Amino acid sequence: MATTARAGASRAGASILSTVTPKRPLPGKETLRKREEASNAKKLAAKMHRSLYPHLYTEDGTPAVPLNGEPGRKIRTIKTREGEAKPWDNQAEFFRRKLMEFHNTSKILRPPPIRKGCPNPVAAVNASQITTLDPTGARTRLFDRGNPECARVGDVLLVRLRTGDPFAGVCINIRRRGTDTAILLRGQLTRVGVEMWYKVYSPLVEGIEVVQRAAKRARRARLTYMRKPKHDRGSVENLVRVHLRQKAALGATTANGKKDSAAKAKAMAMAGGKKKKTGRGKKR
Template sequence: MATSSKSMRSLSCWKQILRQTRAVRQQQFRTLNTTPISISRFPGPPPPGLSRPRASQQDVSNRQPKKMKVYPPPPSARAVCKDPIAAVTESQLGKLDPTRARTRLFTRSNLDAAKVGDILLVRTKNGDDFAGVCLNIRRSGIDTAILLRNNLTRVGVEMWYKIYSPNVEGIEVVQRREKRARRARLYYMRKPKHDVGSVENIVRQYQRQRAMLRSADVKSRDANSTKKKNNKRGSNK
């Protein structure tokens, strides 16, 4: 028990000594801070235990603010391109339809444009041509498409074709409707009462007439070329 009492006394003594040293250090630190020291003597950071005195209002007013580099804002997309969808549509139409023949064929302002109820013939690069009555024309820019209906082996068949598709080689108007349709979509023609049926005979007749016109044009061209040759020969003689 004697040893424990001695150790307790020694700890209490050390606590008292530490408290006294802390008080002395705080007093010294306060006295050092109160003494005025010029900053010119310390060009670098102040020594430990010392703090720089606060600058007066006159010194603060004499200081010039540091100029910051200001970058201009980036150009807005609206200023560069006001209507990006229209610009993309025009660029795509220039690639897919450079002559704008298909665009004129389905524009509403064109009097000779294809309309619902007309019989259209779509020629594809694969060779699978399809003809039928136009039931609907969906005008939506590059995605403009037409719906054709025909009867194959007494079964009604409908096909959607995008007019600007690279697979579509050409679109021809085989026969126009006699009267203007009063509806934008002729879905009532799916019923047996209003179904036109197969249009193969009309398409064949159209192709024959076209072949005859082509042959007549070829004959007239040949006749004109022979006349020109004979005239040249006569002039040379």
């Protein structure tokens, strides 16, 4: 009796398990969105193929040309999820399938590598920009470390701007960053220490001049200790005034020399050229 009861209970449990199926979870918003996109893409592919090849469809929109019935053509196949090759019935379905595969492809298309054509693109861009901003190359040579006469920290520099008053001060820092190369000048205005950053290749900078060289080469890259009252150079207006006076005198001398040479040439031309010296020949 016990065995028969157990057998009956097991049969009843098996029947209950076979009839009751677990509930599947409802799809999320992301899944529904992907399904909607896939259906829209499929509809768009079918519509485009129907507009491109209307002769392959009947009036009700079903494909009219079977692929397997065409003589002299291979049967197109596609792999299913199980890995088996399945023949397609017509060209319309095959075309739609190809469009769907192209739409849902997971392959990332990347541009070809540029290392072959341009191994260092950043340096090439910097060089082209420097050529545009500094066509003569004067500013590049002024701050080139390989140039023995380049500007160094500790020198007194004068920066002339296209719009605004010039500023002069002691160079306490040179930041070399390609087109962003900049200098930090420290001076005094109304007996108050002032520091100004200037971009070397900025179009607003008209010119940079070296007013006075440092007595000896500084042993530091940044002379920030000059901010202390003990090491502050103070105002450099006197040095700038002397530099401008010497520059003006040199320019006036050059202009006068050119004028004198032009006057002499004009007088000689009016006199008929140089006169030949008359006299005996060389003594033997």
